[in-house]
Amino acid sequence: METGGIAERFRDKTILITGATGFLGKLLVEKILRVQPEVRKLYLLVRAPDAIAAEERVLTEVVGKGLFDVLREQYGAxxxxxxxxxxxxxPGDVMHENFGLESYEVLQLSKKVDIIVNGAATTNFMERYDVALATNAAGVMHLCQFAKQCDNLKMVLHVSTAYVAGEQAGQLLEKPFQIGRALRLDYQLDIEAELQLVDSIKSELRIKCSSDDKLEKTTMRKLGLKRTIDVIFVAYNDQTLPCFIFDGSVIFDLMMRAANVLLGGIYTKNYYEFNRDYNILMTVAKLFAPYVFFKGW
Incomplete structure (x- = not known):
């Protein structure tokens, strides 16, 4: 971001940034302030119950970091x-329509914002499915709905990950996506259907188990694995790898070479480490004893 180029476009602009407390968000905030101090205002949307708590989060989790030492030295007192x-x-959250803001706040913000940068997302691969959908899918939808209300909007920048390219190889060119199309062939993705699935499962849980938060959390995490992974089929040289079923509904592969190295390492250690290795082996055995093994070596 060279001064006089992209940075010049930020001069006298108001920017709404989501995910500012994240890794990339912090970098972006610091970079803009450093190369274009004439930016009009940066609105940082952060999860917080009120304005005071939101300001505290920004001061401690963003501005308070060593990343801002250059600016701190530059401006001194x-x-x-x-x-x-x-x-x-x-204070707000992309999980909610209009970020959970009051209608008057949305109206005021929509008249001021020139640029929107969306970096809010959960990157936890073991996240609850309802939380992941609400943030990474519905959150983007809510942001787009807000963007349509902005009178002076120049640009919306959505930060995603390399995972949007799936497992494709070679040169990956940017091209528009069709609504509902997935990276996997013959597979369609219906976000509304996924949201309805989550709601129906949670409703069933509430009817059967009243308000068991722990059960709901576990169920949503298992659903996340199932919907994200479905079934994993891994094969090398047309030979299916040895597997173990650790959940009953999700299959993970256990790579033979890695396992052989691990086991070989255990049994080749010297005598003085035997007891420690024995305890490790027993712990592993107890962990996997209840699970079904198949296609062993």
Whole structure:
């Protein structure tokens, strides 16, 4: 981001940034303030119950980091005043329509924002399915709905991951996606259907088990694995790898070479480490004893 190029486009602009407390979000906030101090305002949407808590999160989790030491040194005693002038912490969440803001707040914000950068997402691969959908799917939908209300919007930048390319090899060119199309052949993705699935399962749980939060959490995590992974079929040289079923509904592969190295390492250690290795082996055995093994060596 060279001054006079992209940075110049941020001059006198108001930018809404989601996910500012994340790794990339912090970098973006610091970079904009450093190369274009004439930016009008940065609205940072953060999860918080109120404005005071939101400001505290921004000060501790964003501005308070060592990343901002260059700016801190540059502005000296005026650093805090500069930050207060340029940054506004906005309590809200992309999981909710209009970010959970009051209607008057949405109206005011929509008249000010020139650029939207969406970096809010959960990157936890073991996340509850309902939370992952609400943040990574419905969250983007809510952001787009807000963007349509902005009078002076110049650009929406959505930050995603390399995983949107799936497991394709070679040169990957950017091309528009068709609604509902998935990376896997002969597979369609219906977000509305997925949201309805989550709601129906949670409703059934509430009817059967009243308000068992622990059971709901476990069920949603298992559903996340099932819907994300479905069934894993792994083969090398047309030979299916040895597997173990650890959940009954999800299959993970156990690579033979890695397992052989691990077991070989255990049995080749010297005598003085025998007891420790024995305990490790017994722990592993107890862990997997209840599970069904098949296609062993």
């Amino acid at each position: 005026g650093f805090n005043s500069f930050i207060k002038e340029k940054i506004y912490a906005l």
